[in-house]
Amino acid sequence: MRNVGIVGIGHIKFGKLEFELVDIMAWTALEAMKDAGIENGIDQVFVSNMGGGIINRQCGIASALVSNLNLEPAMAELVENGPASGSSAVKLGYMAIASGLANVVLVTGGETMRSLNGWQATDFVATLLHPEAEYNYGLTLPAFAGMFTRLYMEKYGLTEQHLAMISVKNHDNAALNPFAHVRLPVTLEAIYGNPDANVINPYMAEPLRIYDMCPVSDGAASLILCNMDIANRFRKKPIRIAGIGQATDTHCVHNRKDPLELTAVKGASEKAYKMAGIGPKEISFAELHDAFSILEVAESEEIGLFERGKAKNAIELGETRVTGRIPINSSGGLKAKGHPVGATGVSQIHELVKQLRREAEPGRQVKEPNYGLAINFGGHAEEN
Amino acid sequence: MLKKIDKNVYASKCPKCGHLHYPAPMRCHECKERRDPSKTVFADFEKVPLRGTCKLLTFTRVYALPDGYDLKYMNFGLVEFENGIRAAGQIMTDDLKLGMPLIAKTGVVKEVIGKDIYGLQFYPCE
Ligand SMILES: [Zn+2]
Numbered sequence: 077m078r079n080v081g082i083v084g085i086g087h088i089k090f091g092k093l094e095f096e097l098v099d100i101m102a103w104t105a106l107e108a109m110k111d112a113g114i115e116n117g118i119d120q121v122f123v124s125n126m127g128g129g130i131i132n133r134q135c136g137i138a139s140a141l142v143s144n145l146n147l148e149p150a151m152a153e154l155v156e157n158g159p160a161s162g163s164s165a166v167k168l169g170y171m172a173i174a175s176g177l178a179n180v181v182l183v184t185g186g187e188t189m190r191s192l193n194g195w196q197a198t199d200f201v202a203t204l205l206h207p208e209a210e211y212n213y214g215l216t217l218p219a220f221a222g223m224f225t226r227l228y229m230e231k232y233g234l235t236e237q238h239l240a241m242i243s244v245k246n247h248d249n250a251a252l253n254p255f256a257h258v259r260l261p262v263t264l265e266a267i268y269g270n271p272d273a274n275v276i277n278p279y280m281a282e283p284l285r286i287y288d289m290c291p292v293s294d295g296a297a298s299l300i301l302c303n304m305d306i307a308n309r310f311r312k313k314p315i316r317i318a319g320i321g322q323a324t325d326t327h328c329v330h331n332r333k334d335p336l337e338l339t340a341v342k343g344a345s346e347k348a349y350k351m352a353g354i355g356p357k358e359i360s361f362a363e364l365h366d367a368f369s370i371l372e373v374a375e376s377e378e379i380g381l382f383e384r385g386k387a388k389n390a391i392e393l394g395e396t397r398v399t400g401r402i403p404i405n406s407s408g409g410l411k412a413k414g415h416p417v418g419a420t421g422v423s424q425i426h427e428l429v430k431q432l433r434r435e436a437e438p439g440r441q442v443k444e445p446n447y448g449l450a451i452n453f454g455g456h457a458e459e460n
Numbered sequence: 461m462l463k464k465i466d467k468n469v470y471a472s473k474c475p476k477c478g479h480l481h482y483p484a485p486m487r488c489h490e491c492k493e494r495r496d497p498s499k500t501v502f503a504d505f506e507k508v509p510l511r512g513t514c515k516l517l518t519f520t521r522v523y524a525l526p527d528g529y530d531l532k533y534m535n536f537g538l539v540e541f542e543n544g545i546r547a548a549g550q551i552m553t554d555d556l557k558l559g560m561p562l563i564a565k566t567g568v569v570k571e572v573i574g575k576d577i578y579g580l581q582f583y584p585c586e
Contacts, residue, residue, distance in 0.1 A: 199526060209483040212577050213550055213569050214526050219536050222520030230558060282521040328483065330538050330546040335517065 077174040081307045081314025084112025084300030085426045090257040090414030092190040093294040097125070097132050100296040101186040102144045108182065108298035113311025118300075119178035121152040124165035124185035125418035127200055128154070131192060141184060151178070158204045158454030159367065161185065162297075162421020163322070169301045170320055179303045185422035186296030197292040201417065204454065206328050218289060220329055221368035222281030227336055228370060229283060232385035236283055239369040240268035241391050243287040243411060246366065249398060250408025252440040255423075257293045257414030288369040293414030297423040315429045318354070318447065321347025338378045341451060345379040348449070356380030360445040361403040361431060363424040365453045367410050372396075375451050376404060403442050406431060421452035467566045467578040471545050472505035480508065482545050510547060510580065514539040516560045519551060528571060539564065539582060549580030561585050 086107025088100055095103075101123065109115065123138040134140070138152035157164040162185040169181040189197050198216050205211040228234055244264050250256035267277040267287045277285045300310075307314040323343030326332055332339070349355055356379060366372035373387045381402055382390055390396055396404040407413045407427040410420060428448035430436050472484035472495075479490035484505060487494045496502040519537035535551040539562060550569055551562070562582040569579035 195524060195527060198524065206483060208579075210548055213536065213548060213579055214522075214529055214534060215536055215548055216522070216526070218524070219520050219522050222522065223518040223536065223538055226520060226558070227518045278523070279521070280523055284520075328548070330482075330548050335538065 078176060079304035080170050080173045080301055080317045081304045082299050082317065082425065082429050083302050083307060083310040083312050083314050084108040084110075084114070084298075085429050086111060086298040087255045087423060087426050088296050089255050090293040090295035090416060090419075090423075093188065097128060097134065097186055097188045098137060098140045098144055100188070100294065101137075101141050101184045101298070104186070104296045104298040105141065105145055105182055105184050108300045111312060112300040112302075114180070114300070116147070118147050118150050118180050118182045120169070120172050120181045121147065121150050122155055122165040122168050122172075122181065122183045123152070124155045124157075124161035124183070124422060125187060126156055126158055126161050127187060127189065127417070130200055130203070132188060147182070150182075156418075159201065159365075159415070159417040160421060160452050160454035161418045162423065163425075163450070163452035164421070166299065166301075166421060166425055167320055167322060169299070170317055173301055173303050179306055181301040182298060183301060183422055184296065184298040185419040187416035187418040188294040189292050189416060190294045192292070194292060209328050209330075216281075217367065218281040218284065221370060222284045223329075224335065224374070225283050225288075225368070225370040228374065231336065232388065234370075234373065234388050236285070237264075237268055238373070238388045238391050239284070239288050240264055240277075242366070242369045242372055242396075243267065245397055246372075246405050246409040246411040246413075249406050249440050250412030252437050253408050253413060254437065256408040256412055257291055257295070258408070258412045262287070284368055284370065288411075290367045290410040290415040293416045295414055295416035295419045295423070297419050297426045299422060299425055299429070312433070315432050319348035319350070319352030321345060321349075321351065323347070336374075338374055338453075341375050341378040341453060345449070345451070349380075352447070354447060358447050359402065359449045361406060361442045361448050363407060363409070363427050363448070363450040364404055365410060365420070365424075365451050366405060367415055369411060372404060372409065379449065379451060398440050398442060406436065406440050406442055421450070424450035424452055465576075465578070468507075468509045468511075469547075469566055469578070469580050470507035471510050471543070473508050474505060475503040480543060480545050481505075482510065482547055508543075510541060510545060511564050511566070512542065513585065514541045514547075514562050514564050514582065516551075516556065516558060516562055516582070517546070518558065519556050521554075537562075537582060547580055549582055551582045553584045555584065
């Protein structure tokens with residue numbers, strides 16, 4: 077297998093964007109190409125997007141992007157894997173280069189969800205639930221996250237205050253990230269533990285509150301991947317993809333043996349560690365899929381950064397802040413950077429590259445990063 | 461032709477090893493026996509109605525509800541039946557505790573134009 081590096085990154089500010097889906101994707105692709113110092117020579121394009129067919133009534137987005145960018149005759153495919161589409165596209169880009177099929181790959185993820193109202197956006201994502209055994213009941217991803225949180229709190233003594241502290245941390249990080257959707261810092265006092273907090277931060281899916289949930293965002297991000305043997309042709313030094321892993325779990329959440337175990341997250345991270353020849357101790361920082369704050373807690377334990385049930389101690393000690401021992405979601409995470417579903421996995425890798433190049437903005441640059449890890453998942457922990 | 465609405469929710473039982481599944485897969489997760497909707501090669505899986513007492517594994521109260529639910533909030537839960545099958549559904553009481561016993565019935569869980577969709581609803585034991 078050939079080694080694969082990342083030599084170009086591009087990102088648009090997440091939020092409400094007044095442009096067409098393919099146009100915002102194209103904009104970030106051009107940013108990534110500029111960053112890599114190339115105008116052409118892309119062999120393969122992978123586009124990650126979940127809702128083009130449903131939200132935008134547009135299919136065949138990969139070819140549309142190639143044409144928009146005048147990259148013909150590059151090979152092009154759309155990758156739809158729920159909210160994990162972005163990391164799946166990165167994986168396929170990695171495979172295309174590792175196998176020898178391509179030397180230079182453009183990976184672009186994008187989603188425009190702000191044309192939907194809050195409920196429609198939740199309903200759109202809920203289409204990945206089981207149509208009869210889950211979706212028909214009015215169940216949604218927030219509902220499953222709420223049920224997971226209740227069990228987790230009962231078993232490990234996690235409190236709403238811990239979750240609010242995660243939200244505060246991620247808002248602080250996002251405030252320093254020019255690409256983040258929500259750039260307003262929030263104080264713990266404003267969202268937790270007083271009568272006003274119940275108004276500002278009401279329950280959405282008990283025990284989860286609105287500040288435990290990611291906003292609805294438009295956005296896109298792009299990466300240029302290349303064969304490491306030709307990496308010196310590009311403007312920027314390559315960041316090597318040391319390991320990559322993916323796993324799935326049962327479609328219906330109720331069929332998981334232990335509803336508190338994210339076995340797909342664990343399995344995917346074990347594969348990635350093995351490929352990279354490292355373990356959790358070597359990880360300098362991580363971007364985790366915190367569509368709900370509880371997921372940051374649970375994932376950080378599944379991937380071995382903390383013992384099970386112990387992530388709450390790290391939160392109390394501030395270990396997951398940018399200045400802490402193991403920074404998590406230096407970008408602001410899905411919670412504050414935003415979660416345009418198809419873009420998220422690509423955006424997370426964008427952040428890893430930016431941090432590893434020491435290009436992050438002052439105040440949110442991780443100290444001496446060596447290995448960064450990202451977890452992107454779809455549904456309630458089905459894929460990574 | 462009018463067809464009587466089947467309001468039940470079923471687990472599906474492997475004809476070879478008896479393993480129960482919900483929802484129904486196209487092959488047994490235990491012995492890998494295949495399901496055959498046409499019944500020409502294999503006997504199809506037997507339908508076992510999901511009802512009766514169950515235990516509440518976890519629950520949530522959701523405030524942002526789908527269009528068509530004209531309610532302030534709804535309670536949802538995961539339960540385990542006595543036969544070991546687990547399922548998700550709507551909970552029809554506000555007085556909830558982890559591990560409490562519930563009775564599973566079926567009712568309209570969703571109304572779409574021209575059609576009522578039946579599913580599991582959990583009630584407190586009398
Ligand atoms: Zn069987």
